[in-house]
Amino acid sequence: MIVQFRLPDLGEGLTESELVQWKVAEGDEVGLDQIIAEVETAKAMVELPSPHAGIVERLYVPPGTTVNVGEPLIAFRISDGDEPDDAPQPNLVGYGAVPESDGRQARRPRRFAAAPAAAPAPAAAPDGAAAERVRATPPVRRLAEQLGVHLAEVHATGEHGLITRQDVELAAHPDSAAPVPAVAEGVERIPVTGVRRRTAEAMVASAFTAPHVTMFLTVDVTATMELLERLRTTAEFRDVKVTFLAAVAKALCLAAADHPEVNARWAGDEIHRSRAVHLGIAAATPRGLVVPVLRDAQASGLADLARRIADLAATARAGRTAPADLAGSTITISNVGVFGVDAGTPILNPGEAAILAVGQVAKRPWEWQGGIALRSVTTLSLSIDHRVLDGEQGSRFLATIGRLLADPASAFTR
Amino acid sequence: MSHTVAAPRAAGTPDPDPALRGAVRILTPDGERRDDAEYGGQVADVDDEALLALYDDMVVVRRIDTEATNLQRQGELALWPPLLGQEAAQIGSARALRTDDFAFTSYRENGVAYCRGVTPAELVPVWRGVTASGWDPYRVGMATPQVIIAAQTLHATGYALGLQHDGSDAVAIAYFGDGATSEGDASEALVFAATYTAPVVFFCQNNHWAISEPVSLQSGSSLAGRAAGFGVPSVTVDGNDVLAVLAVTRAALARARAGGGPSFIEAVTYRMGPHTTADDPTRYRDPAELEAWRRLDPIDRVAAHLTARGVLTDERRAAVTAHADEVAHAMRAACTALPDPDPMSLFEHVYATAHPELDRQKARYARYLDSFEDAR
Numbered sequence: 009m010i011v012q013f014r015l016p017d018l019g020e021g022l023t024e025s026e027l028v029q030w031k032v033a034e035g036d037e038v039g040l041d042q043i044i045a046e047v048e049t050a051k052a053m054v055e056l057p058s059p060h061a062g063i064v065e066r067l068y069v070p071p072g073t074t075v076n077v078g079e080p081l082i083a084f085r086i087s088d089g090d091e092p093d094d095a096p097q098p099n100l101v102g103y104g105a106v107p108e109s110d111g112r113q114a115r116r117p118r119r120f121a122a123a124p125a126a127a128p129a130p131a132a133a134p135d136g137a138a139a140e141r142v143r144a145t146p147p148v149r150r151l152a153e154q155l156g157v158h159l160a161e162v163h164a165t166g167e168h169g170l171i172t173r174q175d176v177e178l179a180a181h182p183d184s185a186a187p188v189p190a191v192a193e194g195v196e197r198i199p200v201t202g203v204r205r206r207t208a209e210a211m212v213a214s215a216f217t218a219p220h221v222t223m224f225l226t227v228d229v230t231a232t233m234e235l236l237e238r239l240r241t242t243a244e245f246r247d248v249k250v251t252f253l254a255a256v257a258k259a260l261c262l263a264a265a266d267h268p269e270v271n272a273r274w275a276g277d278e279i280h281r282s283r284a285v286h287l288g289i290a291a292a293t294p295r296g297l298v299v300p301v302l303r304d305a306q307a308s309g310l311a312d313l314a315r316r317i318a319d320l321a322a323t324a325r326a327g328r329t330a331p332a333d334l335a336g337s338t339i340t341i342s343n344v345g346v347f348g349v350d351a352g353t354p355i356l357n358p359g360e361a362a363i364l365a366v367g368q369v370a371k372r373p374w375e376w377q378g379g380i381a382l383r384s385v386t387t388l389s390l391s392i393d394h395r396v397l398d399g400e401q402g403s404r405f406l407a408t409i410g411r412l413l414a415d416p417a418s419a420f421t422r
Numbered sequence: 423m424s425h426t427v428a429a430p431r432a433a434g435t436p437d438p439d440p441a442l443r444g445a446v447r448i449l450t451p452d453g454e455r456r457d458d459a460e461y462g463g464q465v466a467d468v469d470d471e472a473l474l475a476l477y478d479d480m481v482v483v484r485r486i487d488t489e490a491t492n493l494q495r496q497g498e499l500a501l502w503p504p505l506l507g508q509e510a511a512q513i514g515s516a517r518a519l520r521t522d523d524f525a526f527t528s529y530r531e532n533g534v535a536y537c538r539g540v541t542p543a544e545l546v547p548v549w550r551g552v553t554a555s556g557w558d559p560y561r562v563g564m565a566t567p568q569v570i571i572a573a574q575t576l577h578a579t580g581y582a583l584g585l586q587h588d589g590s591d592a593v594a595i596a597y598f599g600d601g602a603t604s605e606g607d608a609s610e611a612l613v614f615a616a617t618y619t620a621p622v623v624f625f626c627q628n629n630h631w632a633i634s635e636p637v638s639l640q641s642g643s644s645l646a647g648r649a650a651g652f653g654v655p656s657v658t659v660d661g662n663d664v665l666a667v668l669a670v671t672r673a674a675l676a677r678a679r680a681g682g683g684p685s686f687i688e689a690v691t692y693r694m695g696p697h698t699t700a701d702d703p704t705r706y707r708d709p710a711e712l713e714a715w716r717r718l719d720p721i722d723r724v725a726a727h728l729t730a731r732g733v734l735t736d737e738r739r740a741a742v743t744a745h746a747d748e749v750a751h752a753m754r755a756a757c758t759a760l761p762d763p764d765p766m767s768l769f770e771h772v773y774a775t776a777h778p779e780l781d782r783q784k785a786r787y788a789r790y791l792d793s794f795e796d797a798r
Binding site for chain 2: 013053056059099103149
């Protein structure tokens, strides 16, 4: 006769194990307690001793497969003629209740001799499953009893046809179709989808894995503003709007050449330092925050940078950024200044070592040639991943950007 | 009996653990039987045939342990706590007991249970989850195993106080591990036993690992040394030497029977397997440590001794193996034939007398079961 051996619970309360290696092949003769396989559970690597003596009839899963407790692992042909072929298979640890002939748990509907006349119209049973059985945990059964709800008539929304607490509550108060948890009056429910969900996942992934350090530098950028003003009148910049953001991007690329360690990515056991600066530009769009990427930004002159940033932003706002252009940045700029704020503590684009937030450029009373003058001043905020960089490296990088923006002519000296 | 820090009792095989230094040892790891000035007389009567019987016990118990571990891997048992490596500590001490003595153990003392007369078929039902208790404690003089660490030290001390009141010369023995000595219950038990001169033996199997916590992290000094603080005399014994364990346990029992009060025995041994079948010791243990202790195997040294004496012939070795296989097969057959219990039997042994809250729960559970059409 053929006997099947299904995976038992090899630990305490495990639901699955990985079949690491078979020690036998189909057709092999095995003895009782001979090691037939290596199995790794969440707790331990264990050897499986054969539960039968006989011939290996079938191996159900290849090595590397994760097998749920109760699923077939191996079948044996055993010569024991004492047991009839229809002898009951043992119900081993972890299998749960003895299965009925249809292979489902022996769950049947609760018997109600006569439903009360006031019973609500039964909800549609999914695929007739409720006609076979009712599944609910004891607390939910108790709730149903308290609310006078008949479980057999409840529409189950849980896994494997399980009736949930909400299902019972809905059946008890069919008018209040609002799903729970309930919200106070005047509170709007907004499903979390799309960009919002991806942003949430990325920010949680970054904020709770990378130890963030943020440093600030307030700079007199009057010289840069004057330079931009002059450039706008030149032929090269006639058809492009050269912005302060473009100047910051240029300064960042120049500074990154001096401090290549910031243009890097945390990769577990290694740090991946990139020669090219693929500059992510955080852009607010109607659909949410996206970060399109300027590839090889270090190779672009200021006019080119300005043009590319403008194109990038327009494409992003139109929602037409290609997926390939939303990935692969090595360092990121977030221009919070356009919203009229001074500074922030930006969260790193996941994996990257640095992100720069640019504040608004405002006229401020500032020290100028030994006196006080109204100057164009901005605050730069740099967050770094402290796994990759230390405060010293971040500070030097930020100071270099600051010097370039304070005195753009110093770029000549490089 | 006193806690002595004697000169090392030299041995051919180096000891892997400082705890063994100064430990009482009669049978060396190489199988040489030596005298011991203080304890040798306790086992003068143990001749080759008697030692062969102890060997048979240890081999059978190890075979039971292997079979039960296999049964767990095959889904027939939910869990099993292997005793591999601790056979001498358990057999040597349990074989020192009289039938009217009473053992209070943790969950790993399946070797003690075997010696007390618990049948292998009675060992497995609890681990299969079909009963709350595998045997009648009063029939075998051994309480049902305690899972709460060190709680049984209090039970043993209380039982010993009862023996004292009865005027009996029987003795209670508490089996516990190295981790249990860090528990408050063990300290309380030692205080009460010392204060009342209770006839109780505290038998600590220092198997070096409290699950994944090494004994070195639990105590900077010897565990036996802790007893002195309670005014309880103690001795350290090579827990892998069945003769030495038998000798020191006999001495402690004799002391208790004579009204001398409690003793503390630290049997230095090693848990060669996992904490339970749900544990993977390779995740926290140096394999070299296991290898060093394998050379001190409690069964190998008896086999070496008896083989050298010409007692353990191939025939007798085969007979012992056959005996062990027979016990293991009988246990497997009994285990796989165990019926599932009636769910309502859960309520039967919670209280000795009727209890309204329990009755309410019982009625409620009966209604719940009744909501399944296939239930009875």
